[in-house]
Amino acid sequence: MQTVELTEPGVFEHRERDRPDPGPGEVLVRMAHVGICGSDVHYYEHGRIGDYVVEDPLILGHESAGEVAAVGDGVTGFEPGDEVTLEPGVPCGECARCRAGEYNLCPDVEFMATPPDHGAFAEYVAWDADFAYELPENVSTRAGALCEPLSVAIHATRRADVELGDSVLVSGAGPIGMLVGEAVRAAGAGSVLVADVVEAKLDRAAAYGATETVNAAEESLTDAVDEFTDGGGVDVVVEASGAAASISSTVDAVRRGGTVVCIGLSAEDEIPVETNEIVDKELDFKGSFRFRNTYDDAVSLLERGAVDVERIIDFEMPMSDLTAAFERAKEPDVVKGMVTIGE
Numbered sequence: 001m002q003t004v005e006l007t008e009p010g011v012f013e014h015r016e017r018d019r020p021d022p023g024p025g026e027v028l029v030r031m032a033h034v035g036i037c038g039s040d041v042h043y044y045e046h047g048r049i050g051d052y053v054v055e056d057p058l059i060l061g062h063e064s065a066g067e068v069a070a071v072g073d074g075v076t077g078f079e080p081g082d083e084v085t086l087e088p089g090v091p092c093g094e095c096a097r098c099r100a101g102e103y104n105l106c107p108d109v110e111f112m113a114t115p116p117d118h119g120a121f122a123e124y125v126a127w128d129a130d131f132a133y134e135l136p137e138n139v140s141t142r143a144g145a146l147c148e149p150l151s152v153a154i155h156a157t158r159r160a161d162v163e164l165g166d167s168v169l170v171s172g173a174g175p176i177g178m179l180v181g182e183a184v185r186a187a188g189a190g191s192v193l194v195a196d197v198v199e200a201k202l203d204r205a206a207a208y209g210a211t212e213t214v215n216a217a218e219e220s221l222t223d224a225v226d227e228f229t230d231g232g233g234v235d236v237v238v239e240a241s242g243a244a245a246s247i248s249s250t251v252d253a254v255r256r257g258g259t260v261v262c263i264g265l266s267a268e269d270e271i272p273v274e275t276n277e278i279v280d281k282e283l284d285f286k287g288s289f290r291f292r293n294t295y296d297d298a299v300s301l302l303e304r305g306a307v308d309v310e311r312i313i314d315f316e317m318p319m320s321d322l323t324a325a326f327e328r329a330k331e332p333d334v335v336k337g338m339v340t341i342g343e
């Protein structure tokens with residue numbers, strides 16, 4: 001089968017590997033669509049993310065969907081021809097965090113496209129059937145692949161305990177922020193203010209249903225939030241940029257007794273946050289890491305048309321042009337690139 005492997009920063013090699021056989025409890029999936037995530041682009045450009053270093057050729061891609069080609073021993077509920085999306089992290093199932101149900105925090109998770117674990121820019125992937133989810137007829141593999149970033153958004157929305165009518169600031173209008181906007185609205189948020197520093201992203205957010213937008217490079221975020229909430233602060237802030245200035249400003253933007261959820265990962269070692277404000281305003285200040293138990297709900301939201309993921313896609317290119325697709329994905333106004341695998 002064809003794969004595309006990152007051999008050094010900026011270099012993809014097209015390779016031929018043996019098609020895997022599905023092991024016991026696994027499904028073999030013929031890949032159809034794989035989204036390009038910011039972390040894929042980061043590995044492509046730098047060959048590492050923090051302590052995760054690409055030392056051997058690595059297949060990237062963890063936002064995937066395709067068609068079941070074969071099932072391994074003991075697999076029930078799937079048959080060849082079923083369309084599925086794959087949850088990219090398979091936890092150990094035995095550690096304290098897995099036993100507590102917080103399997104997204106498993107330290108021994110096998111996560112696609114995180115060295116040394118391969119991802120999905122390949123014709124076939126054999127994957128644990130417990131982490132495969134059937135797509136209904138009205139959900140395409142193109143949309144199904146985006147259950148991964150949608151899951152990040154659903155998990156953050158749950159961490160934020162969004163309530164009916166809440167006002168929410170989403171800071172960062174990349175794919176994650178865009179889908180957080182969709183997820184909080186599906187959870188009942190009454191109004192969503194979206195902040196970014198790139199006008200084209202804000203235009204996209206506005207077209208995507210943001211109540212208001214603010215360019216944090218040109219206007220004071222505090223003033224914009226004051227205007228948006230008549231001075232009270234938003235009920236919930238979801239930080240989805242990873243920018244230091246944005247993270248620092250979350251505690252000012254939120255109301256007393258409100259909730260801040262940080263998704264964004266920063267390149268900085270230290271970012272100033274007013275901890276006295278967290279105490280004085282009695283804030284819930286939380287992190288949100290990947291997702292757990294979100295895929296069934298992500299598929300259901302897509303099936304019911306309660307969220308729209310396809311609108312974040314800027315372009316679709318074939319795996320044979322993966323270098324060109326990654327170069328395009330690097331452009332600042334691109335939100336999401338999608339790759340087609342096979343014919």
Ligand SMILES: NC(=O)C1=CN([C@@H]2O[C@H](COP(=O)(O)OP(=O)(O)OC[C@H]3O[C@@H](n4cnc5c(N)ncnc54)[C@H](O)[C@@H]3O)[C@@H](O)[C@H]2O)C=CC1
Binds near residue numbers: 037173265288289
């Ligand atoms: N916690 C988790 O499980 C996950 C975390 N992430 C992280 O979440 C963040 C968002 O992911 P993506 O949407 O893929 O990233 P992205 O880089 O595509 O989007 C970030 C957006 O933030 C904007 N931005 C930059 N400075 C800003 C500022 N001062 N104020 C407001 N917006 C600003 C950028 O213009 C961009 O549109 C990244 O830091 C990523 O590493 C991504 C996936 C999972």
Ligand SMILES: CC(=O)[C@H](N)C(=O)O
Binds near residue numbers: 038111114
């Ligand atoms: C941080 C990412 O982009 C990725 N989805 C991951 O969870 O590793």
